[in-house]
Amino acid sequence: MIEFEKIINLTVDKLLKYLQENKNTDTKVIDYKSPQTLKEKLDLSLPENGVPLADLIPIIESYLDHSVRTSSHKFFNQLWGGFEITGLLAEMVTSTANTSMYTYEVAPVATLIEIKLIEALNDLIGFPQGEGLMVTGGSNANLIAMLCGRHKLLPEAKNKGLGNHQLVAFISDQAHYSFFKAANLLGMGIDNVVKVKSDHDQRMCPQQLEAAIQQSLREGKTPFFVTATAGTTVAGAFDPLLSISEITSKYGLWLHVDGSWGAPVLFSNQHKHLLQGSSLADSFTWDAHKLMGVPLICSAILVKQPGTLLEACSSQGTHYIFHDDEDSAYNLGAMSLQCGRKVDALKLWLAWKYYGKSGYEARVDRLFELASYAADYIRSCEKLQLIVQPTFLNICFRYNPRDNSLSNHGLDQLNLEIRDQLMRSGQALVNYSHYQEQILIRFILSNPNINEADLDSFFANFIKIGDSLS
Amino acid sequence: MIEFEKIINLTVDKLLKYLQENKNTDTKVIDYKSPQTLKEKLDLSLPENGVPLADLIPIIESYLDHSVRTSSHKFFNQLWGGFEITGLLAEMVTSTANTSMYTYEVAPVATLIEIKLIEALNDLIGFPQGEGLMVTGGSNANLIAMLCGRHKLLPEAKNKGLGNHQLVAFISDQAHYSFFKAANLLGMGIDNVVKVKSDHDQRMCPQQLEAAIQQSLREGKTPFFVTATAGTTVAGAFDPLLSISEITSKYGLWLHVDGSWGAPVLFSNQHKHLLQGSSLADSFTWDAHKLMGVPLICSAILVKQPGTLLEACSSQGTHYIFHDDEDSAYNLGAMSLQCGRKVDALKLWLAWKYYGKSGYEARVDRLFELASYAADYIRSCEKLQLIVQPTFLNICFRYNPRDNSLSNHGLDQLNLEIRDQLMRSGQALVNYSHYQEQILIRFILSNPNINEADLDSFFANFIKIGDSLS
Numbered sequence: 001m002i003e004f005e006k007i008i009n010l011t012v013d014k015l016l017k018y019l020q021e022n023k024n025t026d027t028k029v030i031d032y033k034s035p036q037t038l039k040e041k042l043d044l045s046l047p048e049n050g051v052p053l054a055d056l057i058p059i060i061e062s063y064l065d066h067s068v069r070t071s072s073h074k075f076f077n078q079l080w081g082g083f084e085i086t087g088l089l090a091e092m093v094t095s096t097a098n099t100s101m102y103t104y105e106v107a108p109v110a111t112l113i114e115i116k117l118i119e120a121l122n123d124l125i126g127f128p129q130g131e132g133l134m135v136t137g138g139s140n141a142n143l144i145a146m147l148c149g150r151h152k153l154l155p156e157a158k159n160k161g162l163g164n165h166q167l168v169a170f171i172s173d174q175a176h177y178s179f180f181k182a183a184n185l186l187g188m189g190i191d192n193v194v195k196v197k198s199d200h201d202q203r204m205c206p207q208q209l210e211a212a213i214q215q216s217l218r219e220g221k222t223p224f225f226v227t228a229t230a231g232t233t234v235a236g237a238f239d240p241l242l243s244i245s246e247i248t249s250k251y252g253l254w255l256h257v258d259g260s261w262g263a264p265v266l267f268s269n270q271h272k273h274l275l276q277g278s279s280l281a282d283s284f285t286w287d288a289h290k291l292m293g294v295p296l297i298c299s300a301i302l303v304k305q306p307g308t309l310l311e312a313c314s315s316q317g318t319h320y321i322f323h324d325d326e327d328s329a330y331n332l333g334a335m336s337l338q339c340g341r342k343v344d345a346l347k348l349w350l351a352w353k354y355y356g357k358s359g360y361e362a363r364v365d366r367l368f369e370l371a372s373y374a375a376d377y378i379r380s381c382e383k384l385q386l387i388v389q390p391t392f393l394n395i396c397f398r399y400n401p402r403d404n405s406l407s408n409h410g411l412d413q414l415n416l417e418i419r420d421q422l423m424r425s426g427q428a429l430v431n432y433s434h435y436q437e438q439i440l441i442r443f444i445l446s447n448p449n450i451n452e453a454d455l456d457s458f459f460a461n462f463i464k465i466g467d468s469l470s
Numbered sequence: 471m472i473e474f475e476k477i478i479n480l481t482v483d484k485l486l487k488y489l490q491e492n493k494n495t496d497t498k499v500i501d502y503k504s505p506q507t508l509k510e511k512l513d514l515s516l517p518e519n520g521v522p523l524a525d526l527i528p529i530i531e532s533y534l535d536h537s538v539r540t541s542s543h544k545f546f547n548q549l550w551g552g553f554e555i556t557g558l559l560a561e562m563v564t565s566t567a568n569t570s571m572y573t574y575e576v577a578p579v580a581t582l583i584e585i586k587l588i589e590a591l592n593d594l595i596g597f598p599q600g601e602g603l604m605v606t607g608g609s610n611a612n613l614i615a616m617l618c619g620r621h622k623l624l625p626e627a628k629n630k631g632l633g634n635h636q637l638v639a640f641i642s643d644q645a646h647y648s649f650f651k652a653a654n655l656l657g658m659g660i661d662n663v664v665k666v667k668s669d670h671d672q673r674m675c676p677q678q679l680e681a682a683i684q685q686s687l688r689e690g691k692t693p694f695f696v697t698a699t700a701g702t703t704v705a706g707a708f709d710p711l712l713s714i715s716e717i718t719s720k721y722g723l724w725l726h727v728d729g730s731w732g733a734p735v736l737f738s739n740q741h742k743h744l745l746q747g748s749s750l751a752d753s754f755t756w757d758a759h760k761l762m763g764v765p766l767i768c769s770a771i772l773v774k775q776p777g778t779l780l781e782a783c784s785s786q787g788t789h790y791i792f793h794d795d796e797d798s799a800y801n802l803g804a805m806s807l808q809c810g811r812k813v814d815a816l817k818l819w820l821a822w823k824y825y826g827k828s829g830y831e832a833r834v835d836r837l838f839e840l841a842s843y844a845a846d847y848i849r850s851c852e853k854l855q856l857i858v859q860p861t862f863l864n865i866c867f868r869y870n871p872r873d874n875s876l877s878n879h880g881l882d883q884l885n886l887e888i889r890d891q892l893m894r895s896g897q898a899l900v901n902y903s904h905y906q907e908q909i910l911i912r913f914i915l916s917n918p919n920i921n922e923a924d925l926d927s928f929f930a931n932f933i934k935i936g937d938s939l940s
Contacts, residue, residue: 004555005486011559012478015566020471035800038578044586046819050826053555059823060563063816066579067567077576080568080810085474085523088565089481093530095561095765095817096485096553097537106547106899108508109536116514136606139809147655161659162632177787181807185617187657189631190785234790289810295565296812315660317647320704320903320912330505337651339609340550340759342766346533347565349516353529356520429576433790442790 003053010057018064019083022072025457028426029074031066038066068429071447073454077429079233079261079290082447086354087295090347101134101341102321102333111330114345120352121286122302124266125257126279131309132302133336134344138260139178141285141301142227144313144337146182148283148303149225149254151312158312161187168192168216169225172204172239174232176258192221202237202388204228210247225254230275231262234433234442236392238262241277249280257281260299262392264291267360271368274391279304288348291367291393291446292360298344309335363448367393370445374455383463387440395443396435399466406470412439418465427461473523480527488534489553492542495927498896499544501536508536538899541917543924547899549703549731549760552917556824557765560817571604571811572791572803581800584815590822591756592772594736595727596749601779602772603806604814608730609648611755611771612697614783614807616652618753618773619695619724621782628782631657638662638686639695642674642709644702646728662691672707672858674698680717695724700745701732704903704912706862708732711747719750727751730769732862734761737830741838744861749774758818761837761863761916762830768814779805833918837863840915844925853933857910865913866905869936876940882909888935897931 021027033041042062069075071083099107101114114134122130135141146169150157154165167188171179173195183193194216197208213223226248228239241257248255257263257278263286265271266278278284281304288298303309313335321339322331333339355363371393378384378397385400398415400406406414415432416439422428431442443458491497503511512532539545541553569577571584584604592600605611616639620627624635637658641649643665653663664686667678683693696718698709711727718725727733727748733756735741736748748754751774758768773779783805791809792801803809825833841863848854848867855870868885876884885902886909892898901912913928 001486001490004489005482007555007559008482008486008562009479011562012475012482015562016471016475016478018566019474033578035574035578035582035797039582042579042582044582044819046586046590046822047826048828050824050829053824056556056559056820056824059820060559063563063579064567068569068576068578070567070569070576078570080570083566083568085477086526087568088562089477089526089530091561091565092478092481092485092558093533095558096488097534097540098550098553098557098765099538099540100548100550100766104505105893106538106540108503108505108538109512109533112505112509112512112514116516120516136610137808137810139807140606143655143807157657157659158654159659159661161636161662162657164634166631175787176809177785178809180785180787181783184628184783184785185613185655185807187627187632189627190629192631287810295568296570296810313651313654315647315650315654317645317650320901323902327505337609337613337655338607339646339648340607340757340766349514350526350529352516354520354523354526356517358518359520423575431790432793 007053007056011060014057014061014064019071022069027069027072029072029429030068030423030426032424042066073450074428074458075447076443076458077431079444080296080446082293082449084293084295084351086351087347090350091295094343094346099343101343102331102339104327104330107343110343110345111332113349114332117345117348118300118302121300125284125302127302127304129306130302130304131306132300133309133332135299135301136338137297137299138258138285138287139181141299142176142178142258143182143185144301145256145283145285146179146186146225148308148312149256150186152254153224166192166221168194168221168223170194170196170209170212170223171227172196172198172229174198174202174234174237175227175229176233176260179227198237201391202232202235204239204244206240206243206247209244213247213251223251223253225256227256227258230257230259231392233261234394234435235388235396236261236390236394238274238391241275241280245277245280255281257284260285260287261290264360264364267357268364269361270365291364292348292351294347294351298348313337366448367445370450370455371395373452374443374445377455377459381459381463383466387435393445396440397443398440399462401470404470408438414466414469415439415441417469418462421465422461428458477523477526481530484527484531484534489541492539497539497542499542499899500538500893500896502894512536543920544898544928545917546913546928547901549914550766550916552763552919554763554765554821556821557817560820561765564813564816569813571813572801572809574797574800577813580813580815581802583819584802587815587818588770588772591770595754595772597772597774599776600772600774601776602770603779603802605769605771606808607767607769608646608728608755608757609651611769612646612648612728613652613655614771615726615753615755616649616656616695618778618782619726620656622724623694636662636691638664638691638693640664640666640679640682640693641697642666642668642699644668644672644704644707645697645699646703646730649697668707671861672702672705674709674714676710676713676717679714683717683721693721693723695726697726697728700727700729701862703731704864704905705858705866706731706860706864708744708861711745711750715747715750725751727754730755730757731760734830734834737827738834739831740835761834762818762821764817764821768818783807836918837915840920840925841865843922844913844915847925847929851929853936857905863915866910867913868910869932871940874940878908884936884939885909885911887939888932891935892931898928
């Protein structure tokens with residue numbers, strides 16, 4: 001135990017040093033190395049004989065040194081970022097108390113915590129009788145939603161297979177790719193996921209949705225499922241839930257909300273209008289590892305009608321694990337697609353205890369403020385062009401001086417080059433995307449510890465490189 | 471940072487205390503409370519306003535106090551157990567450096583580590599050109615294997631859907647339930663998973679497999695997939711891989727090995743014969759969080775033919791994340807069903823560095839020794855009956871004194887009662903299962919820190935309760 005204490009303390013030292021460095025303005029967000037170079041730097045080998053425990057410390061240090069500093073104030077690349085102390089504490093406890101979420105028997109506290117969290121999330125959405133489960137990510141939640149929708153329409157498919165039915169799902173052309181992966185898995189085929197055109201603000205057009213449903217019916221197919229995205233991946237758009245729900249209700253289709261990115265606006269009195277109508281959905285995806293800052297993975301699928309998950313996901317052959325006893329209603333594994341399942345609930349529960357609902361409201365509001373600051377910066381800067389008017393925390397822009405004479409292709413190349421130089425110099429990590437025949441920079445606000453000075457500094461560096469290249 | 475250091479150190483103290491208690495022979499493995507009672511004990515509430523950081527310590531302590539002590543020497547309930555210091559260290563680092571496994575760009579070191587581990591596992595299996603990926607559990611790996619098998623036979627299903635094909639998969643009647651869940655998901659229907667009869671030792675009968683395939687062909691269906699289980703859930707049986715592979719090869723079917731539990735026998739020169747023929751498989755499931763002691767979840771799907779996963783699992787709509795650059799071959803997310811994905815590689819890599827291959831060999835061999843000791847104990851004890859002759863680390867037995875006059879049903883009730891009293895007194899947690907119209911106790915050896923004295927003590931307590939009840 002003394003040896004354990006020593007090695008844990010040494011690891012804590014390295015982690016604190018790493019976090020301290022991340023706050024330092026001189027620290028590169030990434031020390032980019034190609035796979036080949038990095039392979040030569042690291043000792044990746046898996047040895048025949050082990051090493052003493054103490055030898056793991058330099059190995060851990062090297063892991064940290066070569067990792068991207070996702071909690072740095074220069075990281076804007078992903079829909080997550082920042083460091084949460086509650087996440088570290090919870091993962092320490094989770095891995096030490098190591099258990100699996102299938103039965104109450106072996107995970108009593110974690111089961112009750114997960115149930116409590118699911119209740120709280122359903123409460124925010126407006127599913128008073130709702131059920132839910134923590135799952136392996138937003139993609140997995142979207143898959144389960146589609147499975148539930150399929151099961152509601154065709155319960156016989158579970159045992160007999162899909163048969164001749166040509167099921168069709170509808171998503172916006174800005175929705176996440178996980179719906180294609182889900183359609184592949186579910187045996188309905190990717191071609192049967194219809195991408196409904198979105199409007200100028202990247203929101204799904206309800207008229208186009210209805211037209212697509214009717215077209216599909218004319219072709220003799222079976223529409224069954226519509227996703228409204230709450231916070232699209234690239235532009236952060238919220239599909240118009242109320243109008244969409246009128247259509248799904250008219251045609252009797254399952255309405256799923258993919259809130260992987262945008263769900264936490266529900267904490268904010270100021271911004272929850274973006275999800276007005278959430279209670280009209282049949283299911284809802286919520287990733288706490290994005291906007292809520294919990295370490296990856298912490299995702300939930302929420303379902304309005306209780307009993308749905310068990311019906312859609314259960315199977316035979318589980319008698320060795322799910323015993324028919326007084327606690328069996330608490331065996332969450334029966335309605336899961338996983339058997340062994342990590343405890344992801346503790347880290348969200350602990351964070352919620354620490355921040356409270358009001359803390360999450362403040363977090364969301366603060367990030368909106370920062371997004372607004374960033375958008376204003378771009379609007380007022382003649383070197384930069386805002387490509388989409390932001391409604392959320394995604395800022396889509398590019399370097400495009402008002403007096404420039406570059407072709408669209410030239411601008412694309414220039415912006416890619418700026419982004420690449422920012423990364424290779426370690427000044428910032430920010431992502432880009434293809435969008436309507438052009439390249440845009442997708443700048444994400446999700447770390448609430450970032451401040452206005454960090455934004456000033458990011459844009460100044462961005463412009464400086466742009467100027468030097470043009 | 472000083473506040474962080476303080477709270478981390480307080481948490482470390484609690485964890486060390488907890489681990490110390492788990493070693494103590496007086497400590498109950500479980501302090502059983504019904505869900506209702508436990509709810510009253512805990513403050514599960516998610517408050518409107520947060521609490522100071524220091525207030526999280528008693529909350530963490532309460533979580534630990536009410537958790538099942540899965541690293542105790544009295545825990546024999548699951549196919550995992552024990553505590554590994556490398557797991558704790560790795561999860562501390564993973565959650566602090568918090569990144570996602572989709573792109574090399576944002577997870578350079580973790581990507582190279584995962585690739586290295588996949589190579590090493592493929593090397594043990596005998597897939598020299600193999601590929602693979604860490605996934606969300608054994609169930610998920612089995613699903614992906616089935617998807618790959620489907621894709622090989624019917625690549626058009628990915629875009630067009632399954633259509634009229636009635637695909638049929640074959641597993642032993644002792645195989646894991648995840649194959650039923652996979653068949654539901656994949657749209658082929660649970661009824662199209664044929665349970666092939668196993669023999670007296672719980673191994674799939676090859677003759678029965680061939681007969682089932684022929685039957686399915688006569689019915690105009692399309693056999694495509696066979697699972698050989700390496701270590702069944704209840705009895706720990708290894709299906710006869712060589713004979714099965716002759717049949718899958720004859721009929722052109724995908725051969726999957728579910729090694730969730732038994733794969734690590736490949737580390738042992740003495741025991742790897744149980745998986746003789748592993749290189750003949752097309753895919754392989756490996757859970758490092760079971761026999762290898764890594765904290766949950768740490769699973770891999772391994773595939774013999776490179777390119778399979780990308781073909782079977784990729785989709786459109788990923789341009790915002792997977793850029794076509796020089797590192798793109800290292801973007802593991804392209805072949806994953808997840809988008810955001812936790813780093814599960816570090817904990818296995820660190821453990822492997824620490825133990826080495828020879829350490830894992832010693833671990834496997836030691837657990838076989840303990841299983842053999844337990845089986846001998848039962849054989850030599852006139853109060854106990856060994857129900858299945860063990861070939862692996864599952865000991866299936868029951869209390870059944872040679873002179874008893876109880877009915878089969880009476881014995882079932884008695885054994886359930888013994889098991890229940892062991893749990894409620896905190897003396898041991900061990901699982902049970904239904905098996906050929908009777909109840910058996912399934913006693914699992916997977917924590918190598920358990921010793922012979924722990925086994926003596928378990929059986930003595932078991933018999934004592936049995937005697938007191940009969």
